[in-house]
Structures are given as C-alpha cells and as structure tokens.
Amino acid sequence: MDKTPDILCIGSVLWDIIGRAPLHMRPGADVPGRIIRLPGGVAMNIAMTLTRFGLRPAILTAIGRDPQGTELIGAAELHGIDCRFLYRSDDLPTDRYMAIEGANGLVAAVADAHSLEAAGDKILRPLADGRLGTPHAPWNGPVALDGNLTEALLAEIARSPLFARADLRVAPASPGKAARLTPLLAHPGATLYVNLEEAGILCGTDFPDATAAAEGLLARGAAHVLVTDGGRAAADGTRGAEVICRAPPTVLVTRVTGAGDTFMAAHLVAERAGLGREAALARALEAAARYVSGDIAT
Structure with a gap:
C-alpha cells in the first residue's frame, strides 16, 4: 500500500468490549445478554465506516x-x-473501551484510552516529517479528529501549521470530553459533530x-x-446561512455505541460527493439509523 490516503483519522483505536441485553436496565442490573469484542474507538469507527463508502482512510493513533x-x-x-503511519509504543498497552x-440505550461505559493520551504528539509525526x-x-485533505486526545494536544492542533489547510471534522469522544474541543471552535476549517448535551457543555448552557x-x-x-439529538431532529449550522434541521428515520434501536x-463519516462522504446541506444531513441520518437498527454489520 503506497498511495496517499483519502483521509486521516486521528485519535482512539482500541478494542471495544460491549455487553448488550434486550431489556431495560437500571444501575446494578444483572441480566442475560451477549458480550462481544470488536475493533473500536472514535477514529477506528469512522475509518471503518469510510471504507464501506469506498474511501481509503489512514489512522494516526x-x-x-x-x-x-x-x-x-x-x-x-x-x-x-x-x-502505515500509526505509532506503536514499546511500553504502553493497547487501549480498551x-x-x-440495554434496550434503553447506553447504561454505562469506561474508556481506558490512557496510552493514546500518554503518546501525545508522537502520533502526529507523519504530518511533520514528510510522510x-x-x-x-x-x-490539505480531510481529517477526522476525535476528542480522546488530550486538551493540550487539541489546543496545539488548533494553532498548528500542520493543520492550517486541513478540512477538520471534529467529534468529542463523550460528553465528559466535549470541553476539550473548545480551542477548535474558532478554527476556520473545522466542522464540529456533537450531540445536544455536548453542545451545551461547549456553550455553558442547556x-x-x-x-x-x-x-x-x-x-x-x-x-x-x-448537532444530533437521538431520535429527535438534528441540525446543520453553517456560518452566514440559516440553520437547517431534519428528523432521523424511526427505527428499532439495537445498539448505540x-x-x-x-453519522459523521456518512456526512463527510456525502459532502465529498458534492451533496448540498439538506441532502448530506439526510444521508448521514439514514446511515446512522441503519447502524443503530443493526442493518450495518459491525
């Protein structure tokens, strides 16, 4: 493989260990279900989706x-x-999530992404050394950037000449890490993908x-x-234009992670194909609905 990648996916690549049960669950519940292990992490999930759309992503992690x-x-x-461009550490273990x-969605999760945080800017070396x-x-191409990076590294990326011409597509890893994206708000080439709670954290309001x-x-x-909001309408906001919104298709939710x-990967691909704002938003919502319904294989 010696061709230039179509897109860079920078951030968490780890093993997802997910327990799923077909029942509504409360804290402390002990129910039968299935436990699976599969490649995951925000950067990995985006990269896998992009390959399904025919793109060749590279991961920096x-x-x-x-x-x-x-x-x-x-x-x-x-x-x-x-x-080819990922950083392998001799003394840090591979991260896990x-x-x-349950039937009521995500009950609880623990992200052990300490190795990615400890590696710091080592993962960005290919962007500076000529590779x-x-x-x-x-x-000067698209970059999918995930909020599992440290606040310091995200702030460095926001002002770095290495990303001055990039089409940055930015997603928080979770509401708990949404505030880390604050330095990227003003980046002229950044598109932020957040849910309603994460938007509130970034703006300090509900x-x-x-x-x-x-x-x-x-x-x-x-x-x-x-901005997405579960099964309610999602919105696309662009500077200098009216905010548009669209409701997602109604489906039976079988998974959420x-x-x-x-959604982010499908939207990026739709825009890359030249679709307008309305059509790109619709395409992304349809892809996410198929995913949560289980129609797209993990």
Missing part, C-alpha cells in the same frame, strides 16, 4: 506492541484501513433542541456544526 495491538492492526488492515447497553506533510507543505444548539455554537465562533461516528 497509538497502539501497543502487545498481542492485542498486533491483532487490532490486523483487524484494521482487513477492513482496508492504512496502518467497555460498555453496557504526510511538513510545516511548510501541510496536509439547549431545548438541536437547532438552538447549532445557533449557540455558531455564536461562539464555529464555522460549521452538526458507534452511531455518532457513523
């Missing part, structure tokens, strides 16, 4: 030199993901719906935002 890391790289390559999902760009000739949230983020200086990443 940290993976340990342990058996779990070797297996994870093999799984990524089987999906058609370019792993564990979640419990994917240099400070004077930076990468919003009644996705349209209000998109308007709030634009007022904070964002150039382009996509990775739905936001699927």
Whole structure:
C-alpha cells in the first residue's frame, strides 16, 4: 500500500468490549445478554465506516506492541484501513473501551484510552516529517479528529501549521470530553459533530433542541456544526446561512455505541460527493439509523 490516503483519522483505536441485553436496565442490573469484542474507538469507527463508502482512510493513533495491538492492526488492515503511519509504543498497552447497553440505550461505559493520551504528539509525526506533510507543505485533505486526545494536544492542533489547510471534522469522544474541543471552535476549517448535551457543555448552557444548539455554537465562533439529538431532529449550522434541521428515520434501536461516528463519516462522504446541506444531513441520518437498527454489520 503506497498511495496517499483519502483521509486521516486521528485519535482512539482500541478494542471495544460491549455487553448488550434486550431489556431495560437500571444501575446494578444483572441480566442475560451477549458480550462481544470488536475493533473500536472514535477514529477506528469512522475509518471503518469510510471504507464501506469506498474511501481509503489512514489512522494516526497509538497502539501497543502487545498481542492485542498486533491483532487490532490486523483487524484494521482487513477492513482496508492504512496502518502505515500509526505509532506503536514499546511500553504502553493497547487501549480498551467497555460498555453496557440495554434496550434503553447506553447504561454505562469506561474508556481506558490512557496510552493514546500518554503518546501525545508522537502520533502526529507523519504530518511533520514528510510522510504526510511538513510545516511548510501541510496536509490539505480531510481529517477526522476525535476528542480522546488530550486538551493540550487539541489546543496545539488548533494553532498548528500542520493543520492550517486541513478540512477538520471534529467529534468529542463523550460528553465528559466535549470541553476539550473548545480551542477548535474558532478554527476556520473545522466542522464540529456533537450531540445536544455536548453542545451545551461547549456553550455553558442547556439547549431545548438541536437547532438552538447549532445557533449557540455558531455564536461562539464555529464555522460549521452538526448537532444530533437521538431520535429527535438534528441540525446543520453553517456560518452566514440559516440553520437547517431534519428528523432521523424511526427505527428499532439495537445498539448505540458507534452511531455518532457513523453519522459523521456518512456526512463527510456525502459532502465529498458534492451533496448540498439538506441532502448530506439526510444521508448521514439514514446511515446512522441503519447502524443503530443493526442493518450495518459491525
């Protein structure tokens, strides 16, 4: 594999360990279900979705030199993901994520992404050493950036010449990490993909719906935002244009982990294909609905 990637996916690539039960669950519940392990992490989920749309993504991440890391790289390559540029650590283990999902959605989750955080800017070396760009000739294609990076590294990316020409597509890893994206709000090339709660955290207020949230983020200086709200209407806000909204298709929800990443990837591909705002939003919502209904294989 020696061709330039179509897109870079920067952030968490790890093993997802997910327990799913077909029942409504409360804290402390002990119910029968299924436990699966599959490649995951925001960057990995986006990359896998992009391959289904025919693109060749490369991942920039940290993976340990342990058996779990070797297996994870093999799984990524089987999906058609370019792993030439990732950073492998001799002393950091491969990261993991564990979640419990019930019929009522995500019950609880723990993200062990400490190795990615510890690796810091080592994962960005290919963007500076000539393999994917240099400070004077930076990468000028799309970049999917995930909020599992540290606040310091995200702030560095926001002002770095390595990303001055990039089409940045930014997603928080979770509401608890949404505030880390604040430095990227003002980046002129950034599109933020957040849910209603994450938009509220970034703006320091509660919003009644996705349209209000998109308007709030634009007022904070964002150039382009996509705000989702579960089964309620999602919104696209673009600087200098009216906020548009659209309700997602109604489906039976069978899983939730990775739905936001699927939405983001599908929207990026739709815009890359030249679709307008309305059509791109509709395409992304349809892809996410198929995913949560189980129509798209993990």
